[in-house]
Amino acid sequence: MELIPAPSAVEGGPLPGGFRLDRTTALWAAPGTQTTERWLRATLGAAFGLPLPPGPQNAPGAVRLLLDDELGPEAYRLGVGADSGVEIRGGDAAGVFWGAQTLRQLLGPDAFRRAPVRPGGTLEIPHGTIHDTPRFRWRGLMLDVARHFMPKDGVLRYLDLMAAHKLNVFHFHLTDDQGWRIEIRKYPRLTETGSWRARTKFGHRASPLWEDKPHGGFYTQDDIREIVAYAAERHITVVPEIDVPGHSQAAIAAYPELGNTDVIDTTALSVWDNWGISANVLAPTDTTLRFYEGVFEEVLELFPAEFVHVGGDECLKDQWRRSPTAQKRIKELGLRDEDGLQAWFIGHFDSWLSARGRRLIGWDEILEGGLAKGATVSSWRGYAGGVAAARAGHDVVMCPEQQVYLDHRQDPGADEPVPIGYVRTLEDVYRFEPVPAELTPQEARHVLGAQANVWTEVMEDHARVDYQTFPRLAAFAEVAWSGLPAPAERDFADFERRMAVHYGRLDALGVGYRPPTGPRPWQRRPGVPGRPIDGALPNR
Numbered sequence: 001m002e003l004i005p006a007p008s009a010v011e012g013g014p015l016p017g018g019f020r021l022d023r024t025t026a027l028w029a030a031p032g033t034q035t036t037e038r039w040l041r042a043t044l045g046a047a048f049g050l051p052l053p054p055g056p057q058n059a060p061g062a063v064r065l066l067l068d069d070e071l072g073p074e075a076y077r078l079g080v081g082a083d084s085g086v087e088i089r090g091g092d093a094a095g096v097f098w099g100a101q102t103l104r105q106l107l108g109p110d111a112f113r114r115a116p117v118r119p120g121g122t123l124e125i126p127h128g129t130i131h132d133t134p135r136f137r138w139r140g141l142m143l144d145v146a147r148h149f150m151p152k153d154g155v156l157r158y159l160d161l162m163a164a165h166k167l168n169v170f171h172f173h174l175t176d177d178q179g180w181r182i183e184i185r186k187y188p189r190l191t192e193t194g195s196w197r198a199r200t201k202f203g204h205r206a207s208p209l210w211e212d213k214p215h216g217g218f219y220t221q222d223d224i225r226e227i228v229a230y231a232a233e234r235h236i237t238v239v240p241e242i243d244v245p246g247h248s249q250a251a252i253a254a255y256p257e258l259g260n261t262d263v264i265d266t267t268a269l270s271v272w273d274n275w276g277i278s279a280n281v282l283a284p285t286d287t288t289l290r291f292y293e294g295v296f297e298e299v300l301e302l303f304p305a306e307f308v309h310v311g312g313d314e315c316l317k318d319q320w321r322r323s324p325t326a327q328k329r330i331k332e333l334g335l336r337d338e339d340g341l342q343a344w345f346i347g348h349f350d351s352w353l354s355a356r357g358r359r360l361i362g363w364d365e366i367l368e369g370g371l372a373k374g375a376t377v378s379s380w381r382g383y384a385g386g387v388a389a390a391r392a393g394h395d396v397v398m399c400p401e402q403q404v405y406l407d408h409r410q411d412p413g414a415d416e417p418v419p420i421g422y423v424r425t426l427e428d429v430y431r432f433e434p435v436p437a438e439l440t441p442q443e444a445r446h447v448l449g450a451q452a453n454v455w456t457e458v459m460e461d462h463a464r465v466d467y468q469t470f471p472r473l474a475a476f477a478e479v480a481w482s483g484l485p486a487p488a489e490r491d492f493a494d495f496e497r498r499m500a501v502h503y504g505r506l507d508a509l510g511v512g513y514r515p516p517t518g519p520r521p522w523q524r525r526p527g528v529p530g531r532p533i534d535g536a537l538p539n540r
């Protein structure tokens with residue numbers, strides 16, 4: 001069975017014959033499994049032209065969906081028999097849904113299309129039983145829609161791609177220096193002004209090339225509600241990111257009073273049209289705090305997730321060092337320095353979110369100056385931040401840049417489009433280990449899981465996002481879901497064998513992945529400079 005991610009165990013099969021799915025096959029769903037029932041009819045029904053009518057639980061040759069409290073969270077057991085049909089048991093509704101994803105893979109690449117391509121063909125599922133359970137509760141994908149906006153339909157498509165790979169956390173990077181992408185009704189200029197820029201750098205920030213036309217877009221609050229509901233139907237949690245106090249030039253361009261007005265003329269700022277780290281950061285004032293409390297009030301209404309991401313990364317402190325207002329606040333609060341000021345800023349929103357039943361998560365720079373009491377850390381600058389946070393008793397999501405930043409190049413070849421960073425091949429991602437060996441078992445329990453990050457500075461459209469993300473996201477999904485051995489002991493040859501089949505599924509889904517033989521002619525970007533880095537990866 002060429003399944004990705006690999007299941008925990010398979011009993012029986014492949015045996016001669018199997019269960020045949022046809023127009024008479026009934027679908028019975030126990031209470032609590034309705035999301036999977038709807039999904040099966042909408043997805044497999046469309047792909048094969050099958051009605052999957054409701055039927056009694058004991059109908060011969062039916063597909064049955066049940067909850068089973070003997071199974072763990074998100075775990076499932078999928079059994080197939082010639083006479084008994086298909087039975088998917090889940091430890092919860094999510095487990096049943098993940099079992100349905102496996103059923104779809106068993107039906108072949110045609111199950112990933114939106115209409116029948118072989119009407120009347122035989123649909124046979126091999127006999128056997130699959131037992132499966134996830135390794136981590138957080139199996140995430142971060143998509144940056146601030147640098148290059150992805151229209152709503154593209155976001156919904158990526159939620160479907162996540163579901164097909166049993167990924168369950170969508171980290172939605174909504175704001176940055178280059179764009180503000182979420183409607184906030186209290187502050188309309190955030191989208192009127194902050195959601196678009198006059199031009200865009202083409203390639204790495206050192207590139208001389210520009211795209212001299214406006215770029216922008218944003219999601220209305222109803223768009224956000226639709227995205228969140230669509231994700232929930234697929235048992236995916238959407239974690240919004242509103243970046244503070246750095247990466248905020250788009251917000252300052254819309255509301256200049258948010259910036260360090262005693263250092264620069266913030267009214268002269270526009271939404272940034274270049275890449276990198278802007279020196280224009282939020283002022284540490286009560287005005288700024290009240291403004292972002294208003295933003296987060298609307299964010300909490302739209303996103304029911306336990307976690308809210310506040311960024312906290314790459315906040316340059318130069319303006320704070322020159323700002324009398326910032327220096328006065330440091331003295332008033334008895335802080336040591338500007339790092340302490342950022343820790344105070346993040347700590348304010350940690351307390352604010354905790355009082356409303358939510359949890360703050362931020363990039364690992366939030367460790368600098370002291371970690372807020374309830375904060376969870378996204379460890380991106382290697383493993384060190386995650387190790388420090390876990391040892392201090394804080395939860396961690398492991399997403400180290402040199403391991404799972406999918407904007408980094410996949411091959412050293414000259415044809416690789418806009419090459420960024422170190423080479424991270426499909427095999428490199430497959431051998432990523434989220435839990436650092438130096439953690440004790442008690443400390444390792446703070447590792448909630450792992451996340452792959454897709455930063456879109458050099459990805460101007462969904463085709464570029466597809467190319468950078470796939471097939472490596474399939475390897476990451478197996479790392480996050482399956483109980484793999486130590487990295488050196490993983491059977492990459494077997495994964496490649498299964499990927500040979502999985503490419504057919506991605507083809508059916510219309511994913512513009514990087515082929516194993518290299519980019520297709522239209523996937524190249526000749527003459528567009530990147531920033532490749534050669535040599536050994538930093539050991540951190």
